[in-house]
Amino acid sequence: MSSKIRILVPVKRVIDAALKPRINKTNTGVESKGVKFSMNPFCDIAVEEAVKIKEAHKEAVESIHAVSIGPSKAQDILRTALAKGVDTSTLVDVGEQEIEPLQVSKLLKKVVEQKDSNLVILGKQAIDDDSNQTGQMLAGLLGWPQATNASKVVVEGDFVTVTREVDGGAETIRAKLPLIITTDLRLNEPKFVTLPKMMKAKKKPLEIVKPDAYGVTIEERLEILKVEEPPARSAGVKVSSVDELVSKLQELKAL
Amino acid sequence: MLKLVFRAGISKRAYSAKAVKLTVETYPNLQRGDYGTLEESDLTRFRSILGDSSVFVDDIEGYNEDQMRKYRGQSQVVLKPKTTSQVSEIVKHCNDRKLAICPQGGNTGLVGGSVPVFDEVVVSLSGMSQIRSFDETSGILKVDAGCILESTDQFLAEKGYIFPLDLGAKGSCQIGGNVATNAGGLRLLRYGSLHGSVLGIEAVLPDGTVFDSMHSLRKDNTGYDLKQLFIGSEGTLGIITGVSVLCPARPKAVNVAFLGVESYEAVQDTFSKAKRELSEILSAFEFMDRESQVVNKKFLKAPHPLAEGSDEIPEYPFYILIETSGSNKEHDDAKLEQFLETSMEDGTILDGTVSQDEAQTRTLWAWREGISEASQIEGGVYKYDVSLPLSKLYDLVIAARERLREANLIGETDEYPVVDPVGYGHVGDGNLHLNVCVRRYTKEVEKVLEPFIYEWISQHHGSISAEHGLGFQKKNYVHYSKSDVEIAMMKDLKRHYDPNGILNPYKYI
Ligand SMILES: Cc1cc2nc3c(=O)[nH]c(=O)nc-3n(C[C@H](O)[C@H](O)[C@H](O)COP(=O)(O)OP(=O)(O)OC[C@H]3O[C@@H](n4cnc5c(N)ncnc54)[C@H](O)[C@@H]3O)c2cc1C
Numbered sequence: 139m140s141s142k143i144r145i146l147v148p149v150k151r152v153i154d155a156a157l158k159p160r161i162n163k164t165n166t167g168v169e170s171k172g173v174k175f176s177m178n179p180f181c182d183i184a185v186e187e188a189v190k191i192k193e194a195h196k197e198a199v200e201s202i203h204a205v206s207i208g209p210s211k212a213q214d215i216l217r218t219a220l221a222k223g224v225d226t227s228t229l230v231d232v233g234e235q236e237i238e239p240l241q242v243s244k245l246l247k248k249v250v251e252q253k254d255s256n257l258v259i260l261g262k263q264a265i266d267d268d269s270n271q272t273g274q275m276l277a278g279l280l281g282w283p284q285a286t287n288a289s290k291v292v293v294e295g296d297f298v299t300v301t302r303e304v305d306g307g308a309e310t311i312r313a314k315l316p317l318i319i320t321t322d323l324r325l326n327e328p329k330f331v332t333l334p335k336m337m338k339a340k341k342k343p344l345e346i347v348k349p350d351a352y353g354v355t356i357e358e359r360l361e362i363l364k365v366e367e368p369p370a371r372s373a374g375v376k377v378s379s380v381d382e383l384v385s386k387l388q389e390l391k392a393l
Numbered sequence: 394m395l396k397l398v399f400r401a402g403i404s405k406r407a408y409s410a411k412a413v414k415l416t417v418e419t420y421p422n423l424q425r426g427d428y429g430t431l432e433e434s435d436l437t438r439f440r441s442i443l444g445d446s447s448v449f450v451d452d453i454e455g456y457n458e459d460q461m462r463k464y465r466g467q468s469q470v471v472l473k474p475k476t477t478s479q480v481s482e483i484v485k486h487c488n489d490r491k492l493a494i495c496p497q498g499g500n501t502g503l504v505g506g507s508v509p510v511f512d513e514v515v516v517s518l519s520g521m522s523q524i525r526s527f528d529e530t531s532g533i534l535k536v537d538a539g540c541i542l543e544s545t546d547q548f549l550a551e552k553g554y555i556f557p558l559d560l561g562a563k564g565s566c567q568i569g570g571n572v573a574t575n576a577g578g579l580r581l582l583r584y585g586s587l588h589g590s591v592l593g594i595e596a597v598l599p600d601g602t603v604f605d606s607m608h609s610l611r612k613d614n615t616g617y618d619l620k621q622l623f624i625g626s627e628g629t630l631g632i633i634t635g636v637s638v639l640c641p642a643r644p645k646a647v648n649v650a651f652l653g654v655e656s657y658e659a660v661q662d663t664f665s666k667a668k669r670e671l672s673e674i675l676s677a678f679e680f681m682d683r684e685s686q687v688v689n690k691k692f693l694k695a696p697h698p699l700a701e702g703s704d705e706i707p708e709y710p711f712y713i714l715i716e717t718s719g720s721n722k723e724h725d726d727a728k729l730e731q732f733l734e735t736s737m738e739d740g741t742i743l744d745g746t747v748s749q750d751e752a753q754t755r756t757l758w759a760w761r762e763g764i765s766e767a768s769q770i771e772g773g774v775y776k777y778d779v780s781l782p783l784s785k786l787y788d789l790v791i792a793a794r795e796r797l798r799e800a801n802l803i804g805e806t807d808e809y810p811v812v813d814p815v816g817y818g819h820v821g822d823g824n825l826h827l828n829v830c831v832r833r834y835t836k837e838v839e840k841v842l843e844p845f846i847y848e849w850i851s852q853h854h855g856s857i858s859a860e861h862g863l864g865f866q867k868k869n870y871v872h873y874s875k876s877d878v879e880i881a882m883m884k885d886l887k888r889h890y891d892p893n894g895i896l897n898p899y900k901y902i
Binding site: 155330 | 446645646647651652696698699701702733734737742744745746747748749750751752753755757
């Protein structure tokens with residue numbers, strides 16, 4: 139008899155992926171005032187995958203729990219996750235403070251233990267800091283196997299087969315639960331959430347806790363010295379004929 | 394990156410490789426006006442005014458064909474002036490030589506107004522695309538007429554402002570073209586018409602005189618408000634070279650909901666309710682029939698937002714897109730949520746979704762904005778853009794469908810010219826778009842539809858052109874919406890300012 143699967147999906151609230159971020163006046167980070175925030179797209183894919191697995195394995199999957207470590211406004215993305223089919227959720231309210239991947243992983247480890255999760259599905263990276271570390275660090279802290287950058291996930295009993303996108307092709311690996319999976323872009327295409335589900339989600343549990351409830355004190359190890367824009371591309375030139383194009387290219391010694 | 398990014402206009406020439414029929418072949422009764430014909434000496438003059446690189450005589454098919462591939466002219470030359478005085482000199486020369494001119498913006502117009510009919514000289518404004526100034530306190534923007542709507546709006550977004558007009562063709566259409574057609578678009582409900590937001594215009598009159606009201610103020614009651622004449626004049630009174638517009642602050646919080654309802658009555662009920670309950674944050678209210686979604690799915694090639702991942706489009710006969718814009722997200726979210734919940738509970742709406750992020754917002758809009766382009770992927774489209782009393786709005790689509798069916802023109806296979814008529818539009822403004830999607834343009838279909846549709850609209854006290862204008866398509870049908878006195882005054886005006894009739898002939902009135 140295979141064991142019941144309890145899925146944990148960590149989700150992060152980030153500046154909307156479709157917006158062009160702007161650097162703040164003090165050059166210490168990205169301007170966040172008056173900017174739209176949404177769920178990190180990779181986390182959205184993780185939620186979608188968890189729900190898909192539950193739908194396909196109704197018997198085997200006992201629950202999906204979502205957790206967000208962030209400001210109180212991250213409740214919005216937890217509601218979205220609940221509407222998409224997550225059962226329960228926790229916000230670890232750390233206020234406006236930016237948290238490094240190692241601290242996040244330590245908190246997640248506590249949540250995993252508390253919820254007795256045996257499958258963690260999370261984004262391979264958050265589009266704001268692009269760290270691509272949390273999943274790996276969590277696997278390290280827990281001593282679990284990890285399958286990163288998943289583009290396909292198949293669950294069979296206690297075993298999970300994951301296809302990963304690697305340079306020049308695909309790699310297929312298999313591991314026994316418990317397991318960490320980080321999601322890549324092509325894993326799935328998240329669906330729109332319909333109104334009845336949004337309404338139901340309002341009644342689903344969303345508990346709010348402070349990080350010290352897990353006995354974790356947040357200590358930052360990195361200091362941001364400066365954030366700057368990539369150098370602006372110089373403007374292009376328009377040419378009106380092929381001859382002009384050729385002569386311009388010759389001028390630039392490109393021909 | 395993640396979701397499909399929709400941009401109108403880019404795939405313009407992607408579908409049918411068939412050559413577009415010449416307008417004069419489609420309408421053999423057309424007579425060329427008593428105009429001069431282009432000579433080598435004219436080209437020399439144009440080159441001396443503009444320089445060689447702004448006078449085009451080769452590869453100009455794109456300027457002769459319209460966006461719907463319905464009309465094709467035979468112009469021999471395209472001019473791209475860079476300054477107002479160049480426009481003035483060109484126009485003066487054309488007037489002296491009695492050469493007819495077709496002013497052209499982004500060529501996204503939907504009534505055949507933007508392309509020549511015979512051999513008119515095309516004056517394209519695309520070489521004039523500088524932002525002249527922006528006042529960050531008043532929100533007054535001054536631009537060259539050739540500025541693209543979308544890039545202008547992006548410029549404003551950086552400053553915390555928004556252009557008071559938005560429409561599906563934003564990636565290609567120009568501010569000058571928008572003003573020339575008095576485009577209405579998706580947010581008229583919120584920001585009103587260009588007659589209100591345009592503060593000043595610079596235009597070159599048919600004799601080359603420069604009309605300049607760019608310095609006008611928000612309030613200015615000194616005589617006739619002449620700039621209004623150019624708004625919606627479709628290139629028949631002057632070539633617009635500059636526009637001054639009052640731009641509102643860009644809303645910080647925008648939500649988009651996409652809903653399914655069971656009838657056209659439910660569309661109206663939802664609209665009344667939205668006005669009452671969303672009031673000041675309601676910024677767009679669009680409706681679409683299911684047929685339009687079927688057509689759009691072939692174009693977008695993605696699952697429908699309410700399909701929950703399945704490949705089918707749910708069976709709701711009508712869909713609604715609601716946009717709210719405001720300054721306080723929590724307030725707007727709460728209001729919209731309350732509105733949607735009570736509407737679900739009382740059965741006004743049957744299902745729906747709300748965008749969770751910007752990519753979803755764009756996808757939801759694509760299911761509305763894509764219809765225009767999607768309508769012609771099978772070959773072509775007959776477009777009718779009408780104003781009607783709200784309660785009668787959709788009856789026109791039903792009447793047209795019925796009539797095409799009776800004539801045995803609609804079918805699923807290639808022998809039938811018509812694919813399906815679809816209805817959608819800006820319900821908020823009483824504006825319906827009826828698109829009759831066809832596999833090819835035929836006289837048969839046109840005869841069944843026209844003047845039937847115009848008569849129907851006239852009987853129901855509507856307007857035969859709500860926002861797309863008259864252009865070539867509706868020139869002969871103005872009397873269905875305007876009285877003899879009105880038409881006579883319009884003709885007087887045209888004759889007075891353009892005695893030689895050189896600006897955009899064969900069109901408008
Ligand atoms: C996908 C799509 C969606 C659309 N949605 C809407 C909509 O929601 N609402 C709406 O109102 N319209 C809509 N339209 C049509 C709309 O009229 C045009 O897109 C736009 O306003 C025209 O701008 P343009 O620069 O392309 O002008 P063009 O198409 O080039 O020209 C239109 C007319 O204006 C004249 N003109 C152009 N520039 C000048 C100038 N500088 N001076 C004098 N005359 C000029 C032309 O001679 C022509 O008669 C849509 C079109 C498309 C393709």
